[in-house]
Amino acid sequence: MIHFDNVTKVYANQNRPALDHVSVDIDKSEFVFLVGPSGSGKSTFLRLILKEERPNSGAIHVAGKDLARLSNFKVPHLRRRIGCVFQDFRLLPNKNVYENVAFALEVIGKPRRFIRKVVPEVIELVGLEGKAHRMPDELSGGEQQRVAMARAFVNRPMILLADEPTGNIDPATSIGIMKVLDRINRTGTTVVMATHDAAIVDSMRKRVVELEDGKIVRDQSRGVYGQAY
Amino acid sequence: MRINFILSEVWIGLRRNLTMTVAVIVTVAVGMAMLGVGFLITTQVNSMKDYWFDKVEVSVFLCSKNSADPDCKGKGATAAEMETLKAKLESMPEVEGVIFENKAAAYKNFQESSASKTLLEVTTAEDMPESFRVKLKNPDISTPVLQAMQGQPGVSSVVNQRDLLGGFFGLLDALRSASYVLAGVVVIASILLIANTVRLSAFNRRRETGIMRLVGASNLYIQLPFVMEGMIAGLIGSVGAAIMLILAKVFVFEEFQTFLAPGSQLQWDSVAWAIVWTLVIGVAICVVASFVTLRRYLRV
Numbered sequence: 001m002i003h004f005d006n007v008t009k010v011y012a013n014q015n016r017p018a019l020d021h022v023s024v025d026i027d028k029s030e031f032v033f034l035v036g037p038s039g040s041g042k043s044t045f046l047r048l049i050l051k052e053e054r055p056n057s058g059a060i061h062v063a064g065k066d067l068a069r070l071s072n073f074k075v076p077h078l079r080r081r082i083g084c085v086f087q088d089f090r091l092l093p094n095k096n097v098y099e100n101v102a103f104a105l106e107v108i109g110k111p112r113r114f115i116r117k118v119v120p121e122v123i124e125l126v127g128l129e130g131k132a133h134r135m136p137d138e139l140s141g142g143e144q145q146r147v148a149m150a151r152a153f154v155n156r157p158m159i160l161l162a163d164e165p166t167g168n169i170d171p172a173t174s175i176g177i178m179k180v181l182d183r184i185n186r187t188g189t190t191v192v193m194a195t196h197d198a199a200i201v202d203s204m205r206k207r208v209v210e211l212e213d214g215k216i217v218r219d220q221s222r223g224v225y226g227q228a229y
Numbered sequence: 230m231r232i233n234f235i236l237s238e239v240w241i242g243l244r245r246n247l248t249m250t251v252a253v254i255v256t257v258a259v260g261m262a263m264l265g266v267g268f269l270i271t272t273q274v275n276s277m278k279d280y281w282f283d284k285v286e287v288s289v290f291l292c293s294k295n296s297a298d299p300d301c302k303g304k305g306a307t308a309a310e311m312e313t314l315k316a317k318l319e320s321m322p323e324v325e326g327v328i329f330e331n332k333a334a335a336y337k338n339f340q341e342s343s344a345s346k347t348l349l350e351v352t353t354a355e356d357m358p359e360s361f362r363v364k365l366k367n368p369d370i371s372t373p374v375l376q377a378m379q380g381q382p383g384v385s386s387v388v389n390q391r392d393l394l395g396g397f398f399g400l401l402d403a404l405r406s407a408s409y410v411l412a413g414v415v416v417i418a419s420i421l422l423i424a425n426t427v428r429l430s431a432f433n434r435r436r437e438t439g440i441m442r443l444v445g446a447s448n449l450y451i452q453l454p455f456v457m458e459g460m461i462a463g464l465i466g467s468v469g470a471a472i473m474l475i476l477a478k479v480f481v482f483e484e485f486q487t488f489l490a491p492g493s494q495l496q497w498d499s500v501a502w503a504i505v506w507t508l509v510i511g512v513a514i515c516v517v518a519s520f521v522t523l524r525r526y527l528r529v
Contacts (some may be wrong), residue, residue: 052442073448076442076445076446076447076448077445078445079442079443079444079445080444080445081445082445083444084443084444090436090439090440090443091438092436092437103437103440103444104440104444106231106234107234107440107441107444107446107450107451108257108444108445108446109231109449109450111445112231150438151444152444155444155445
C-alpha cells in the first residue's frame, strides 16, 4: 500500500537530510506507529506520502501509484484516497460538525444525496451521534478530533495518516481516539500514526517504525515505544 | 460540479473582502469607461472623416484681373490657360472630376457660408476668384495634383481643403489618445488591485483551501471561487462603465453632434459595440489577473 525505496529528502537550506535512505513497506490494512523524537523525519514521511513534498532520490509508491510519475493534475485524486488527521484538528470554526464533515465531500463534487446519506453514518462511527449541529468551539478537544477523523474517513480512504492525533488531548480521552482509529483500521483502511505518546504505543501492540535523524533505527511488529524514552 | 457550493464560497469571499471588491469595481468601471470613450471618439472621428473626406476637394484658384498674387503679374487667367489647366487636371490619374466654379457661383457659396454682414456688404461677385474644384479619387493622395498645379500660368493658389480639416481631426485624435492612455493607467491600477484582493482573499481563506487541498479537491474547485470573485467584480465594474458610456453618449456626444452634419453622427449601435467590447475586456482582465495571482499565492 505504501512503499518507500531508498528515499532521501533534503530540504532547501539544510545540510542534514530529513529522511536518509529510508526503505519501508506498509501493507494493506496494517496499523503502523511512526515514533521518534521531534525532527526525526516523521512529518516528512507523511508529507511525502501525500506528495506535498518530493524526495531528492528514491522511489515512493502509494496505492500502486509511482508518485514521481504522477502528474500534478492527478495529485488531488491521490489525496482523495488518503485521509489526514492532525494535532491541531484543522476544523472550520464557522461550520458545524455536520458541515465540517460534509465539506470534504462537497469540495470533491459528491452529490448532495450521497452526502446526506454518508455523513450521519460516519458521525455515528466516530461516536458523535446527536452532536451534528454543534459548532467546533462547543466541543471538547477529543470531540473535535473525532470530527476531524470523521472528515478524514468520510470518503472511505484506503490510507489514514494521523500526525500526533492525541498531541493536544488528555490521556483518558486519547483512549477513545485510539478506539476510533482502531475501528477505522478494522474496516480495512491502512493507518499510519506518528506519535510521541509512549503509553498509547505500548497499549496497542501494533507495528512500530522508529526514526532517528532521518534513518529507520527500528521496525518491529507488535512493538512498544522503546526503553530510551 | 456543485454550483451552489461554489457560489456560496464566492459570496462569502466577496462579503469578507467588501472594501477591496468595491475598489476593484470602481477602478474597472473608470478604466473601462475611458477605454469605451476612446472607442467612441475613434468611431466618431472615422465617421466624420468618411463624411468630410468624401467632400473635400483641391481648389485651384485662378488669377483674376486685380489679383494681388505676384504669380499672376496683375493679369487674369486667359481662356487658353484655363483650357490647358483643365485638360491637364482631367488627364491626371488621381483626379476623379473637375468642376469649374465661376465668380457668380463662388459669390453664392460665400454668401451662404459667411456670417459677417459687413463683409458681405463690401464684396461683390467681381471680387470672387474663379477656381477649379478638383475631386480626387483617393483623398489621401493629393500631392501630385498640388505639385502639378502650383506655379502654372494662370494659377493664383492651390488649396487642399483637407489641410483645413487637419487641425480639427488632430485635436480629436489627441483626445482619443489621451483617453486610451488614461484607460491604460487605470487598467494597470485595477490589475494591481485585483492581484491584492485575490491575495487577501487567499490569505483569509487559507484554512478552507488547506483542507480542500488535503481532501483532494481539484485545482478547479479550489481556484474557481477566487476567479469568479474577480469575474463578478469585473462584471459589475464593466456594467458601471456601460452606464457611464450611455451617459457620455446622451450628455456629451449628442450635445456635440448638433454641430455636425447628420451623416457623421455617432449612432447607438457604435455605443452598443463599445459596451460589448469594454464588458469583454473588463471581465477578461479581471479573470486573467485573478488567475495569475492565484498561481503565486495559492499552492495547489
